[in-house]
Amino acid sequence: MLSTTASNLYWMSRYLERAENLARMLEVSYSLSLMPQDDHGNGLDELAMPLIITGTLDEYLEQHGEMHAERMLNFFGLDANNPASIYCCLQAARTNAHAVRGRITADMWENINASWLEVRDIAQQGIARYGISHFCEWVKERSHLFRGATFGTIMRGEAYRFIRLGTFIERADNTLRLLDARYELLGEDIDEIEGRSARSYYQWTALLRALSSFEAFAEIYRGSPGARKVSELLLLRTEVPRSLRSCTEELYSMLTSLPGDNGRPAQRLAAELEARLRYTTIDEVLDEGLHTWLNDLILLIRELGQAIHSSYLEVA
Template structure:
């Protein structure tokens, strides 16, 4: 339930930044559609889209990614799955949590009937984020601090860590190694990094911590290694360790060990080491490790032997 809700919010953030950047003037072989294809590439659904529609089309792509009930990676399907899972554990969550997630599902069904044309893509993405925030607030404010609460937090931060890594990797790969000096046009680099920071609600934090314009080094350090940023990789791994340490029994030792290894690795890593290894290589490796941690938590606690 928690992972699907966090994923819906992350998908909305991803879609919003790609849509905003697609409206900017493009140059060379880059088009707005290239920018809009980013969510499909990140989620691995580009082939499914092309098989269904044959070619890139802005309106169809937005609908496919946001409201298509046949696309399991769409925001619509994520909220549907979250509501289904919430119904399955109705007795373990509070009434406020259930009412929030159920009303969210009913609302998105209405939005789907109207279509994005009437609702507006930016308005829709903000609505998804707001509904996720409301659920998180209802959860934090009403549920007992027992195992259900800890598993909700685990799902949230596993999904959030994966999203931060993928968004940073996709933005870096799109612009290449010369991301900070693109044909002598610093403005494009600035808007690309600023859009990413805003997508992760990190622009204000960046302005407070760093001086000057965002670049690959500063943004990567902020999103990967700064523990005070709520959506950074380091903050997510901190929270995962905290939640896992509070679960009883010995079944979770493999997950606890892996999470502790990840935390130690981040604690003793500096951004120069990341960039020396290669940002894309480092991110790709960590995406796999975060996936492994999620699978280990699933095997340790949620699968019946």
């Protein structure tokens, strides 16, 4: 497969997964901002969290001067001038899909094109009028429909593998960043208060719901969610679809099934990452320090993404 084609497929799925992840991030911050606040902050502080995680807080403040709920929601969700907005991610996904129209199925193209046409109509209304919860659910639904169309209609060839690589690189990075942001917000002494703090309970529950893992948590663990249990679930439980370990297993599987020797650096990194997670316990993670461990893994995921790019996506 031509590297330009592989790149378009990879980034098509990556941008679509990013749009879904941004919607999940926005949804959890918005819901927590509506809760009664304590001495730790206010609703606007909570709404700023997606901007902090995505590194767009300075850009927002430069344009708008101060935190304002409706302006922030439109900036993060529907601002065509913000490259990190959900709107721009869907636009980029559609552009990449159009470039490889002949390599994806009609169902896939119709879904992603319809999503782009719909988000343009939503942008005309504004996010407050459309409804923030409604908007976030719509973004997730469109992503789910595209993923279902992909899984159900495309041949299991190289195109499929590059689409999956883009999805799971983006998902792994998002899981790490969301978990790190919540942990930092609650503080390093969270284990001393988990199970006794209402704030702790709702923060961790919101994170689990944002990553569609609340039901899995309730099935696997007893008691209230806290740093240890939630971190183990989202990092090391292979049966949880959005966990880091589940993502790395998929990445390793896709990379090792691609033909040729060009991808050996990426395959080696994926194998090392998969083995590290397979033989790591949550006690080892917490002993090292969850924030330190998460940032180390964020860098490794970035390194793996760069290796995939240099191995397969760069034009020779």
